[in-house]
Amino acid sequence: MTDAKDQGWHNELMDNPLHRPDGRANVLLVWSDPRERQALLRILCASGARVICEIPGTDGVFSIPADCRLVVFDFDSLRASMGQLMTQVGTVKPGPAVLVVTATRDKSDLIELLSQDGLTNLVAKNIDFDPDELIVTVQKILRDDIFKLEKYLTWGISPAEETIRSSADKERILERVGNYLNDIGCNRRLIGLAKGVADEFIMNAVYNAPVEANGKPKYAARARSEVVYLEPGEEARFRFASDGITLAMSIEDRFGRLDPWTVTSYLRRCFMKGADQIDQKDGGAGLGLYCVFESLNHLIINVAPHQRTELIGLMDISGSYRTFAERPKSLNIFLQEHSG
Amino acid sequence: MTERLAWAVTLDGDVTRVELTGSIDEDSGFAALAKELSAATTIRFDLAGIRRINSCGVREWVNFVRSLTAPHRIEIERCSPVVVSQMNMISNFVGTARVLSVQASFVCEKCDHEESVLLNVEKGQRPALGVVVCPRCGVAMEFDDVEESYFSFLL
Numbered sequence: 001m002t003d004a005k006d007q008g009w010h011n012e013l014m015d016n017p018l019h020r021p022d023g024r025a026n027v028l029l030v031w032s033d034p035r036e037r038q039a040l041l042r043i044l045c046a047s048g049a050r051v052i053c054e055i056p057g058t059d060g061v062f063s064i065p066a067d068c069r070l071v072v073f074d075f076d077s078l079r080a081s082m083g084q085l086m087t088q089v090g091t092v093k094p095g096p097a098v099l100v101v102t103a104t105r106d107k108s109d110l111i112e113l114l115s116q117d118g119l120t121n122l123v124a125k126n127i128d129f130d131p132d133e134l135i136v137t138v139q140k141i142l143r144d145d146i147f148k149l150e151k152y153l154t155w156g157i158s159p160a161e162e163t164i165r166s167s168a169d170k171e172r173i174l175e176r177v178g179n180y181l182n183d184i185g186c187n188r189r190l191i192g193l194a195k196g197v198a199d200e201f202i203m204n205a206v207y208n209a210p211v212e213a214n215g216k217p218k219y220a221a222r223a224r225s226e227v228v229y230l231e232p233g234e235e236a237r238f239r240f241a242s243d244g245i246t247l248a249m250s251i252e253d254r255f256g257r258l259d260p261w262t263v264t265s266y267l268r269r270c271f272m273k274g275a276d277q278i279d280q281k282d283g284g285a286g287l288g289l290y291c292v293f294e295s296l297n298h299l300i301i302n303v304a305p306h307q308r309t310e311l312i313g314l315m316d317i318s319g320s321y322r323t324f325a326e327r328p329k330s331l332n333i334f335l336q337e338h339s340g
Numbered sequence: 341m342t343e344r345l346a347w348a349v350t351l352d353g354d355v356t357r358v359e360l361t362g363s364i365d366e367d368s369g370f371a372a373l374a375k376e377l378s379a380a381t382t383i384r385f386d387l388a389g390i391r392r393i394n395s396c397g398v399r400e401w402v403n404f405v406r407s408l409t410a411p412h413r414i415e416i417e418r419c420s421p422v423v424v425s426q427m428n429m430i431s432n433f434v435g436t437a438r439v440l441s442v443q444a445s446f447v448c449e450k451c452d453h454e455e456s457v458l459l460n461v462e463k464g465q466r467p468a469l470g471v472v473v474c475p476r477c478g479v480a481m482e483f484d485d486v487e488e489s490y491f492s493f494l495l
């Protein structure tokens with residue numbers, strides 16, 4: 001399966017001495033570059049997982065270990081093996097989550113990745129790996145503890161919070177976000193982007209999230225110019241905070257309607273820029289998630305099906321617009337397997 | 341402070357100039373403007389004052405601009421960075437319109453001062469950015485975007 005001469009790392013179990021022996025989860029690390037692999041190994045072991053390294057052989061076949069919870073995949077060097085990996089993952093029950101790490105900013109690569117059935121986690125690689133982002137992502141998968149904006153904030157930072165009871169709340173909240181960012185000296189264009197993300201988050205929570213008792217969308221077909229007042233129990237929660245480097249925003253509803261396929265298929269359709277890019281049906285334009293993704297460095301979608309959805313957006317506001325725009329993007333879709 | 345879309349229509353010889361300001365969103369009904377422009381031949385939109393466009397606004401704008409077919413001749417000038425982003429993200433965002441000029445943001449890496457510079461553009465060509473000097477500290481400012489992606493709507 002792999003080149004056995006490759007410095008003896010093949011299929012070795014890399015035990016984290018801080019966490020043995022217990023019921024640790026198996027993580028399969030499929031990575032080609034030895035130095036990067038070592039760096040990733042350290043980060044993954046720090047998260048308490050048992051890490052097994054692998055690269056595909058010439059036949060493209062992988063050894064997916066028993067009870068594997070997560071596969072971490074090097075897209076930039078091993079993209080030719082991506083299809084085979086996803087096929088094999090699809091045959092394993094229960095299938096492990098797949099986390100693709102890539103430095104790509106190429107739209108055609110994103111379309112290719114979004115076309116892979118079952119792929120829900122895309123982590124951006126800059127010059128180096130961001131250990132915080134990787135550890136949070138891996139922990140969320142392994143612990144099945146996916147909610148809360150605080151996981152992405154520096155300790156001690158308390159988010160500001162707004163309850164949304166109506167679409168008419170939007171302008172007030174956008175103004176609050178804008179004033180806050182202005183006060184901390186954020187780049188003007190980044191303020192506009194952040195307000196755009198908050199706008200789409202709120203519109204989604206008010207019009208798209210609520211469902212009737214029979215599961216039918218309640219307000220999704222309404223014109224977005226028609227003010228909607230949410231019933232008690234339908235309210236959404238908007239939160240935001242910054243540590244001066246990253247702006248984090250989240251919106252949470254109590255419906256859990258988003259599913260990974262909808263997210264990836266909407267994004268793929270929008271990136272392809274075809275004649276169907278804009279929905280002309282009643283309701284929204286079908287561009288909200290795309291606009292949000294393009295306005296963030298990291299979009300996280302947490303879903304407990306039929307119970308709860310949380311969208312989290314992270315933006316690098318530490319410098320200029322260009323600093324923000326040059327960074328590749330991450331996308332995570334987490335499904336809570338056990339209702340909490 | 342609300343940023344509702346507003347417009348001002350003026351005549352400049354044969355050209356009907358339309359200055360749009362504010363946000364293009366779900367409340368931006370363009371029907372009244374379309375009616376006002378029905379007799380115009382050459383329409384030149386000034387989009388320097390567009391601060392935000394949300395996903396519903398994209399649809400409103402696209403349906404409006406695509407409805408302005410012959411005999412209308414459409415030109416768009418002074419596009420704000422927000423408009424340029426949408427031109428890059430949305431297929432056929434300006435319909436048959438010819439884009440004459442865009443704003444380019446520059447930032448001073450020394451003092452964070454931001455400046456906007458108007459660039460004339462031609463389809464198929466990436467414009468030269470030139471040198472922009474910070475009015476506060478006198479050093480050369482940096483283009484505050486990624487050139488390759490900002491001007492991709494021209495290529």
